[in-house]
Amino acid sequence: MQVDEIARCKMRLTLISMAFFCMAFIGPAAASSFVVGVEEIDYYPLHSCVNGKFSGYGRDLLDAFAKQSGYSFTYTPLPVSRLFHTFLNDSSIDFKYPDNPHWQADLKKGKSIFYSQPVVNVIEGLLVKPEKVDQLSETSLKAIVTMRGFTPWPFEQAMRQKINNGTIRVYQEDSFSKVISLGMTGHYDAVYASPIVINYYLDEIVHKPGALVFDRKLPFENSDFSLSSIRQGDVIKQFNEFLAKNQPLIMELKKKYRLTDKAAQ
Template sequence: MKQIIGVAFLAMALCFGNHANAEGKAAERKTFVIGVEDFDYYPLHSMSRGSEFTGFARDVLDAFAHEHGYTFVYQPLPINRLFAVFFEKNTLDFKYPDNPHWQTERRQGVRLSYSTPLVVSEEGALVLPSHKGRSLLHIKTMGTMLGFTPWPYLSFINDKSVTLVIDDNFDSLLRQAIGGHIDVVYMNVDVAKYRLETQLKEPQGLVFDLDLPHAASDFSLSTRQHHEIIRQLNLFLQRQPLLLPRLREKYHIQGSDRR
């Protein structure tokens, strides 16, 4: 009987020892994979400017990683595949950007942690300067990117008063609006401003019309596994109140502060 009890205690000790070792290894882990959009959304974030993840978000995340001794590996994936891999597999430690209001059906029953938003991004209608201030009644065609939903205009699209023109290229949409082929382009305002200035060389070709419906979208880092690291990131941003404003200035990002 004593031998049986002894063997049982030894087995329990080994079990708890292995569990403790596993927790210890998890705590010591320093390299993490962040799934990012394989998409040019510069200056906010981009994977289309060479092989590196670049832009505002990269600077924020790298600053945090440096302080804690972490290494972030950025894994680019097409937008819809990124959602699928993040929610259905266990190969990504984090997702950026993320927002609890995106693809809400996937989030049901999943424990997720979200960071403080790294940036609040303004999305709205880009119009010809001569058309700024015109009412919604003048909008018959709206261009937007494949995979994007112009939420403030959804009711007008559904009732057919506005026809949606979808493209897979920002510059093509902007050129169509400059040429008068569509009435407005619905997209991120900072991304549009950058592309008009640097890619199309038409800095005043289109302007953001604040009087038309627009929306702010928070971009956060999310995780299913590493909730403590999200807490660390939030504390880091609290301790570094000048970091985000400084980087917004570096990348000429106005966000939702446009009035």
């Protein structure tokens, strides 16, 4: 009996040791796995999610940070509007990319959100048919087409009021290719988006360079794209350190995706 009792004690000790050993490995691994909510749109080369696959400059940059920091990122694509609501109200998402303090500011009231330093600065404004360049003004704009969930927040209060009361109509589409196609028909005054994205699509996808032109006389804004989080402030700090220490890598990625090409804007 004593031999059996000793054997059982040894077995229990072995099982306890194995449990602690497993916890030592499982604990850190779980803490280093995060979910990044991303926009379910094709906004390439900045970022794109087609058939569930996240790609573009944003993906490469976040992957480089994760690899260097020992993290594992899972990317969850959601429509732009739903992504905001899920990020703000559902703990299933640890980070949102891209984000900006000005985007959907009303929804964010009362929320404490950590934002990284900008990973890229992007002009977003109005693109028109070539024959309409310099022909439109803030007072003559009647119809704008953009992606669903996009908000032309750079516009002055007077223009926002016109949008709110319907004087300027904003049509939203789920597909960015649809937005561009509608813009090229000429049935709308302008397309609201980034010239980088528009020009890439026109040059590389439909092979109609210059079919839409960025009109600098109409309202536009420089938008910073950042990584944001409600709960992972420490990781945001680490990401900022990564950005500061890896400028050569960042510049290489920007060149890869033509984000340094002046012609793109």
